[in-house]
Amino acid sequence: MTGTNEQGKPKILVADSISDEGLRKLQEFAKVDVALKLSEDELAERIKSYDALIVRSGTKVTRKIIEAGTRLRVIGRAGVGVDNIDVDAATEHGVLVVNAPEANTISAAEHTIALLLSLSRKIPRADKSLKAGEWNRRKYMGVEVRGKTLGIIGLGRIGTEVARLALGLGMKVVAYDPYVSQERAKELGISLLPFDKVLSIADFLTVHVPLTDETYHMISDKEFEIMKNSVRIINTARGGIIDEAALVRAIKSGKVAGAAIDVFEQEPPKDSELLTLEEIIVTPHLGASTEEAQRGVAVVIAEEVCRALRGEPVKNAVNLVYVPAEILDAIKPFLTLAERLGRLAAQLVSGRIESVNISYQGEIATKDTRLISIAMLRGFLSQFADVNYVNAQLIARKMGIKVTETKTEDAENFSSLIGITVKTDEAERTVAGTVFGKNDLRIVKIDGYRVDAVPSGYMLICSYIDKPRVIGPVGVILGDHGINIAAMQVGREKIGGRAVMVLNVDNPVGEDVLEKVKTVDGIFDVKLVKL
Numbered sequence: 001m002t003g004t005n006e007q008g009k010p011k012i013l014v015a016d017s018i019s020d021e022g023l024r025k026l027q028e029f030a031k032v033d034v035a036l037k038l039s040e041d042e043l044a045e046r047i048k049s050y051d052a053l054i055v056r057s058g059t060k061v062t063r064k065i066i067e068a069g070t071r072l073r074v075i076g077r078a079g080v081g082v083d084n085i086d087v088d089a090a091t092e093h094g095v096l097v098v099n100a101p102e103a104n105t106i107s108a109a110e111h112t113i114a115l116l117l118s119l120s121r122k123i124p125r126a127d128k129s130l131k132a133g134e135w136n137r138r139k140y141m142g143v144e145v146r147g148k149t150l151g152i153i154g155l156g157r158i159g160t161e162v163a164r165l166a167l168g169l170g171m172k173v174v175a176y177d178p179y180v181s182q183e184r185a186k187e188l189g190i191s192l193l194p195f196d197k198v199l200s201i202a203d204f205l206t207v208h209v210p211l212t213d214e215t216y217h218m219i220s221d222k223e224f225e226i227m228k229n230s231v232r233i234i235n236t237a238r239g240g241i242i243d244e245a246a247l248v249r250a251i252k253s254g255k256v257a258g259a260a261i262d263v264f265e266q267e268p269p270k271d272s273e274l275l276t277l278e279e280i281i282v283t284p285h286l287g288a289s290t291e292e293a294q295r296g297v298a299v300v301i302a303e304e305v306c307r308a309l310r311g312e313p314v315k316n317a318v319n320l321v322y323v324p325a326e327i328l329d330a331i332k333p334f335l336t337l338a339e340r341l342g343r344l345a346a347q348l349v350s351g352r353i354e355s356v357n358i359s360y361q362g363e364i365a366t367k368d369t370r371l372i373s374i375a376m377l378r379g380f381l382s383q384f385a386d387v388n389y390v391n392a393q394l395i396a397r398k399m400g401i402k403v404t405e406t407k408t409e410d411a412e413n414f415s416s417l418i419g420i421t422v423k424t425d426e427a428e429r430t431v432a433g434t435v436f437g438k439n440d441l442r443i444v445k446i447d448g449y450r451v452d453a454v455p456s457g458y459m460l461i462c463s464y465i466d467k468p469r470v471i472g473p474v475g476v477i478l479g480d481h482g483i484n485i486a487a488m489q490v491g492r493e494k495i496g497g498r499a500v501m502v503l504n505v506d507n508p509v510g511e512d513v514l515e516k517v518k519t520v521d522g523i524f525d526v527k528l529v530k531l
Helices: 020-027 040-049 063-068 087-092 105-121 123-131 157-168 182-188 195-201 221-226 244-253 291-309 325-348 370-381 392-398 471-480 511-518
Strands: 011-014 031-034 052-055 074-077 096-099 149-153 172-176 204-207 231-235 256-261 280-282 353-362 402-408 416-424 428-436 440-446 449-453 458-465 485-492 498-505 523-530
Touching (some): 011 020, 011 040, 020 031, 040 063, 052 291, 063 087, 087 096, 096 291, 105 123, 105 157, 105 256, 149 157, 244 256, 325 416, 325 440, 325 523, 370 416, 471 498, 511 523
Parallel strands (some): 074 096, 204 231, 256 280
Antiparallel strands (some): 353 416, 416 428, 428 440, 458 498, 485 498
16 A cells, blocks of 8 residues: 555654653554654655654754655644644645644643743742842742733633633733634633734733744834833743844843743754843743643644544644534535545546636535535546645646635525536536435536436446437447446436436446447537546
8 A cells, every 4th residue: 555564554753752652552553663853864864764754843844854755644743833844845745734732732821820920929039049048038029910911912722721820810811813803802801902002001921823924023122112111021832933132132121020931042042141131031941841741742643643644534734624523524425525526527627727616505505615625626636636635725726727616505405515617718517416314425417417426436427419319329339348337317408408418337438438439429528437
């Protein structure tokens, strides 16, 4: 089997240490090798024979490594942030990237609160002083957090948990997150405000956003100027979100009373001035460093990688549409139908492809259909390129194909109907299908003609004039060449008009046989489709 070793098992390379529980789960399914602290060149050479790669934050998965991984199907990040993985390169090469965003939420949020309290009471400095033989209570006078305003930048899983804990401490919580609704913030007991407003009123400020081009140095000199005097800053998210040089200047000027930093632009932070200032508490990227979090992320990422290698849907895909489990169960039959309709449409069309429209009618139109659209696109493009769920949309764009989607709740006597219309420089073809019961897939329309065909195996699709002595001669030709007809469906508009005939056959139909079918009077188009 492609992508597996000689024993039939996939091969997984673990490049950063993960817990034994995670390793055992991987070993139940695959052949697992652990190789730590590899250089880029070493990993690029090693990855050639592996189907999956698992890393934490220590290993950088570059474009060079991804391009070298000719068998690579999935990269697992045992943790949340994926800034050490070239996700764009992975997507281009059809490599799924998965992470474990929930397993370390509690640990990271608790570490944030621990640093906040340490800042407010100057705990590390007091500890160091007492151990040095001093007894200076006045010097280490702190401030209460109750009644103070905590500003949170980013209300994802960790930011939300930090807010919950801070509210429990009696703090007022304000936040900035352009992707969170006012209704959701109100449910959490948080005031959602503009970015500059949060900066200007916060007594404590903590950031919980991913590191991207947009968030790099989002807190710098300009932002420090907006803040209150004696503000206190916490960063347990990613190094680079806060401009470290600007933070040092703000500390020295007295603008910032203190900071607690767990993550750095360079890790470890060699020769960083952050390490020299007593107002700054530093920890070595400990946000997820609890026994519970390490077990959790290892087990979650092991499960996700194994699911991906088995071809099953995953929950935590970074470069694939996320669909909740309960929604996924409801749409799963439509994923299979969509892929087959896409393959069918691709084999019916001719000419240069200009556009693809994916349509949803009825109950299915009320669901989250993004993954179904990707499945349809994957099936369609698989006839022209090496494509999967990860890179289907990217490949469509590169091919210059305009992809659109339409929805309507009217399904013309069907509870749900999905379809694909492909326009080329020569013609336009449409196919549509539905699911009866739980998993009875059917093609119900071809170019507007009503049919009722099972989308599987070999199918002969004929366009013809609806008149006598057309269907019979086609059957005779197939019979003469030993090709058994398993099922037949016809659809027409009116007697004597154009019609379509769908034949499910048990064997492939050779080109010579197709040419003979085309000679039957009344037949004007014949396509052999393999689903």
